[in-house]
Amino acid sequence: MKLIYAEVLTQTIQKRPEHSHKGSYGQVVIIGGNKQYGGAIQLCSAATVYSGAGLTTTVTDVQNHAAVHAMVPETMVLDWNDTKAVTNQLKKATVIVIGPGLGLEQGAFSLLSFVLEHLQTKQICIIDGSAITLYAEHKEHLPPHPTQNLIFTPHEMEWQRLSGITIAEQTPEKNRQAQQQLGAQIVLKKHRTEIYTAKQTWKNPLGTPAMATGGMGDTLAGMIAGFYAQFPHHTQTLLAAVYLHSFIAEKIAQTHYVVLPSTLIKEIPLAMKLFESFQETRTSLH
Numbered sequence: 001m002k003l004i005y006a007e008v009l010t011q012t013i014q015k016r017p018e019h020s021h022k023g024s025y026g027q028v029v030i031i032g033g034n035k036q037y038g039g040a041i042q043l044c045s046a047a048t049v050y051s052g053a054g055l056t057t058t059v060t061d062v063q064n065h066a067a068v069h070a071m072v073p074e075t076m077v078l079d080w081n082d083t084k085a086v087t088n089q090l091k092k093a094t095v096i097v098i099g100p101g102l103g104l105e106q107g108a109f110s111l112l113s114f115v116l117e118h119l120q121t122k123q124i125c126i127i128d129g130s131a132i133t134l135y136a137e138h139k140e141h142l143p144p145h146p147t148q149n150l151i152f153t154p155h156e157m158e159w160q161r162l163s164g165i166t167i168a169e170q171t172p173e174k175n176r177q178a179q180q181q182l183g184a185q186i187v188l189k190k191h192r193t194e195i196y197t198a199k200q201t202w203k204n205p206l207g208t209p210a211m212a213t214g215g216m217g218d219t220l221a222g223m224i225a226g227f228y229a230q231f232p233h234h235t236q237t238l239l240a241a242v243y244l245h246s247f248i249a250e251k252i253a254q255t256h257y258v259v260l261p262s263t264l265i266k267e268i269p270l271a272m273k274l275f276e277s278f279q280e281t282r283t284s285l286h
């Protein structure tokens with residue numbers, strides 16, 4: 001298992017070309033947030049925007065629209081029951097996130113099925129929170145879908161549900177076998193998060209128990225989305241998002257007993273600036 005290294009940040013976060021606009025930095029569609037879990041979708045949306053995604057659309061229960069607008073005015077909102085508008089938005093997406101605060105109701109499963117059925121091979125789809133649990137529980141009822149561009153971001157219990165491996169038995173060897181069967185990339189979140197790609201296993205050397213606050217994983221899902229929206233669709237981009245999330249948290253934890261997800265999110269643009277690299281100039285992003 002390889003350790004994620006700090007240089008992954010400078011290798012990933014490049015100076016933006018002068019002649020670019022919001023369309024150059026990707027479109028993200030974030031789906032989740034039922035009546036109980038509106039906070040999860042706010043945090044995920046904010047993390048996506050603060051990570052630099054060009055355009056973000058949040059598809060959620062109408063009850064959350066006012067709160068999402070208030071916390072993240074940069075994101076657009078759609079009613080998750082408006083199939084036509086959601087379909088149009090999904091067609092344009094560079095990255096899709098489904099799951100933060102989605103809940104386990106029938107409508108949530110219908111949304112997951114719809115997203116997977118219409119997933120394009122060039123799109124990255126991050127499956128988090130409730131969508132992992134739904135995927136695990138109803139695998140046989142899901143439509144055929146490409147798996148190579150799926151990224152699951154389970155915590156240990158969600159991974160138990162998805163892989164069938166109990167938390168006590170989650171060894172790198174068993175996790176690798178389960179990754180191969182799923183065909184997706186896995187970000188197994190815990191004290192020292194592990195990443196299983198098709199070819200390699202990585203471990204995050206950073207992280208602190210000060211991060212153990214509800215919403216911290218929703219924030220990571222948004223950061224991964226923001227990174228994939230604007231940076232190349234390589235493993236390095238995933239490693240950079242995971243590393244930066246914990247890097248910022250560790251910095252805040254030097255002076256704060258707990259790290260609130262909303263505090264971490266506000267620090268993302270400053271932290272990205274610290275690691276902005278001037279060595280390479282990208283000519284095209286997508």
Ligand SMILES: NC(=O)C1=CN([C@@H]2O[C@H](COP(=O)(O)OP(=O)(O)OC[C@H]3O[C@@H](n4cnc5c(N)ncnc54)[C@H](OP(=O)(O)O)[C@@H]3O)[C@@H](O)[C@H]2O)[C@@H](O)CC1
Pocket residue numbers: 036037038039040041099100101102103128129130131133155156157158167189190214215216217218
């Ligand atoms: N503000 C909001 O709107 C928020 C909304 N949220 C949304 O809620 C939805 C449900 O997600 P969820 O993670 O809260 O619940 P669930 O999937 O049942 O997992 C909890 C169970 O797993 C166990 N467990 C074992 N190991 C673990 C580990 N390493 N990390 C974590 N848990 C671990 C744990 O064990 P215990 O704590 O009992 O020891 C418990 O039995 C989802 O859509 C999410 O996005 C949240 O983000 C919170 C903020």
Ligand SMILES: Nc1ncnc2c1ncn2[C@@H]1O[C@H](COP(=O)(O)OP(=O)(O)O)[C@@H](O)[C@H]1O
Pocket residue numbers: 129154155189190191192193206207208209210211212213214215216217218219220
């Ligand atoms: N003790 C810890 N040490 C390091 N990181 C932690 C610790 N506890 C939680 N985290 C991190 O916080 C995040 C929690 O994700 P998750 O359980 O999905 O949260 P939520 O669903 O509430 O948003 C993960 O990135 C995990 O690695």
Ligand SMILES: [Mg+2]
Pocket residue numbers: 128129155217218
């Ligand atoms: Mg979670």
